[in-house]
Amino acid sequence: MKHIVIGTAGHIDHGKTSLVKALTGIDTDRLKEEKERGITIELGFAHLDLAGGRMGIVDVPGHERFVKNMLAGAAGIDLVMLIVAADEGVMPQTREHLAICRLLGVKTGLVALTKKDLVDPEWLDLVRQDVGEFVRGTFLEGRPVIPVSSATGEGLDELRAALQQAVEGAAEKSSRGIFRLPVDRVFTIKGFGVVVTGTLFSGSIRAGERVEAFPRGLEARVRGLEVHGAQVEEAPAGLRTAVNLQGVEKREILRGDVLGRPGELKPTYMLDVHLQHLPDAPRPLRTRGRVRFHAGTAEVMGRVALIGKDALEPGESAFAQLRLEAPVALLPRDRFVIRSYSPVVTIGGGEVLDVTPRKHRRLRASSQELLEGLREGNESERLRILLREAGPEGADVRGLTGRLTLTPEEIRAGIQAQAKAGALRVIDPEAGLALTAEHFAGVQGAIEGFLAAYHKANPLRPGAPREEVRGKAGGATERVFDAALAGLVSGGKVREESALLRLASHKVQVGEELGKFKERIEGVFRAAGFQPPSLEEAMAAAGAGANAGRQALQVLVNEGVLVRMKEGLVFHRANLQEAQARLEGHLRGKKEITAAEFRDLLGITRKHAIPLLEYFDTARVTLRVGDKRVLRQR
Structure with missing residues (x-):
């Protein structure tokens, strides 16, 4: 069974909702205001039974004021049914909706010429030709154009057959990869709690699993799943899915959030993208320009930082970095649309390349190469x-x-x-x-x-x-x-x-001369026992100049023959070993020793006794307890 979501698109009052009702028997206008005004304001949902199974339908509003709602619905569709009223032909939102579908990566669909009962055959033929010219160069070129009347039912069978054929050729979303469900509706049902709906973009989800609402970071448990009005244990990608959540409140989740498995998405304020500026955009898009960013079911404000350009002329494309004013949860390869801040019109869109990029220097060639690799690889x-x-x-x-x-x-x-x-x-x-x-x-x-x-x-x-x-x-x-x-x-x-x-x-x-000084200095320190000379005294006794003496001394320290201590003292290691042996012997018998007793034990002054005791403390030979030392247990 194939899982395909069909979306409507087209100008206001061209009969999108009436056609969906004629095809499915479902009235997708559910709001009181929609009934009173006779226009679609919010997204509507239905399902259509075809030979390959039950397909979801998303009915979108056609009024220019509600394009942001249309974008939230169009994000998840696999196949578009472009609606053109035969008595009016191609209109502004017809053009904008088709441009949006192209920017979102929709690959297939058909055209339904509605209200055929209101025009004569000659006019219908002219409109059909006009539509053919309009879709030339788009994914709808060469696709069926089906005249139909929702009022009389004429053409509905032909439309169903064309939809069946289009569904067979449409690519399904992959149930592999990361589970994602962008939320387009949130409501409560008495006795069940919070329910969210959306088109399952990728992966799959089972009842009982834990999910996270991104970018908010709220975790919840999937209490139940429903697809086309029937409860299921598992929902794969490509289905309109209702998810009953346990552990969250209705006010905590909004349209634009994304359900995913905990930790598998990265909320971000910055995106690397490939951006296409629409040919009919009213003006160039300048770097740092403020735009409305739409992806999945989310809408946030942001700025475009073009890479390698100061401005993007209509019809041009470029790499860019989008810096958003609120976080979004997306994946690479996701499609997006941008609309100008004011006046609010669709001006472009493209593909997400990286969701956690570093800031790019605008004209750096390496940034272009990196993004080209991410785009093509x-x-x-x-x-x-x-x-x-x-x-x-x-x-x-x-x-x-x-x-x-x-x-x-x-x-x-x-x-x-x-x-x-x-x-x-x-x-x-x-x-x-x-x-x-x-x-x-x-x-x-x-x-x-x-x-x-x-x-x-x-x-x-x-x-x-x-x-x-x-x-x-x-x-x-x-x-x-x-x-x-x-x-x-x-x-x-x-x-x-x-x-x-x-x-x-x-x-x-070590050269011959340095080796000679090294040997002499070692002898001086060895002979000094527990009361070593200063460095200057040792070098003088060895007959070494300052430079040669310091080099020889450093070699001896590096080799471990001499050991540096606090107060600038240096001891020969053999003398240290002898001092340690005497100290340990004393402690085995007497159990403890004071600084004065240690001084007398070695026959030295306090100047040398204190640094030596501190050295043995550091070397973990002794442990200081008050003003005495004891042998450390090993």
Whole structure:
């Protein structure tokens, strides 16, 4: 069974509602004002039984004042029935409604020439020819034009047959992908509570599932589903669907909201789009111009930031960024319409490319290339483009959900497939965090490049601190840096020792003269025992100048032979080990020690005793309790 939604379109008083009633027996005008004035104001809904099943019908208002309501209904249709009254022919809203259908991506339909009983055959033939000229170059060119009378019933059988044929050739919405139902009506039913209706754009929904109303962030439970007046357990894409919600109030949900699964859509104030300016638009569209934005069943105000242009002439197209005054919940590939702020007329529309873009510089060529790729690529290519745009930070399944038409499970599968092909590197399989192979190689190259420069500038240092290297790793996050470093270490290109990183090829080169000073300075500190000299005293005793002495001292510290402490003190590691052995021996017997007792134990002054005790505290040898130290339990 095919699931197709048929929509009416056409000028006011051309007989759209009467024709729907003649076809289905359902009067879609339900408001008192509609009955009194004889015009359609709000959307009306009916269903038509054809050989392929029961098709939904959305009847839209034709008055120019209610085009925004027409847009809310037209957003979900698969096939349009353009209504033209034979006694009037093509009128302003006929033109506007067809333009809207084209902008929204409607691909097929037919024309119904209503009120044929009011004109003679010659006039009817002239109107038919006029309609043929009008639809030339559109998706309705070559489609059936069926004269019909709702009053007499003449032509209804031919119209049903033409609709049957059109339905057979129409493309259905996909029940794969993310579940979305843009809300066009909200009401309550006594004993049931809140009910929302809309055309199910994609995916499917089952009774009992939890849903979220975007962009409001309200969660609710699906209490029941109804399609064409019958209760169902599951509703697939392409059906007019009523959803009975539990856990929300009527006032909390409005037309323009979108039902989806929790967390699967990304409310946004900014969209990257491809924009078509209608040929009959009254004036150029200038960048920063304020417009009325219509998508799904939503209408919000916003401004158009053209990319690469200052203005868009009628008939031209361009990439643009829409900056909205209220959030919307859309997906890439969604169609939209824009209308001028004042006077309110339809001036263009197009396709959404990205729902969480960065701000673009207006004339940057890279922005154009990115958007061209998003427009032309399939979902696999778009996934790779978004990950390339994410840079060395990468992106995970959660961050990509809502930026593609895929479910989280489909995104995860896409990442795995591209990783298997070598295009991506997966950093965190559980979260689905990945980045392009090029960016991963770039991070590794940045690590190697920084280490090479570091070794050149600091030839006597064994390596660079890990955190310093991470800060220079091309903007990589900690997880990406860790993965890139792990790859370099396992590949034998980088060594990590004591929180220092070095290229595997790097070795500290100590010349003959420096080696001599190094040996002498080490001897001075070793002989000093627990009361080491100052740096100046040590260098003087070794006969080393300031520059050579400091270099030799730094090499000894880097090698771990000498240990720097507070107050500028430096101890030989062997002396520290001996001091620790005496301290531990004392504590095993006496259980505790004061600073004065420690001073006497080593035969040193307080100047050296306090820094040594603090060093052993930091090294977790001792624990300070009041003014005493005890042996730390290990």
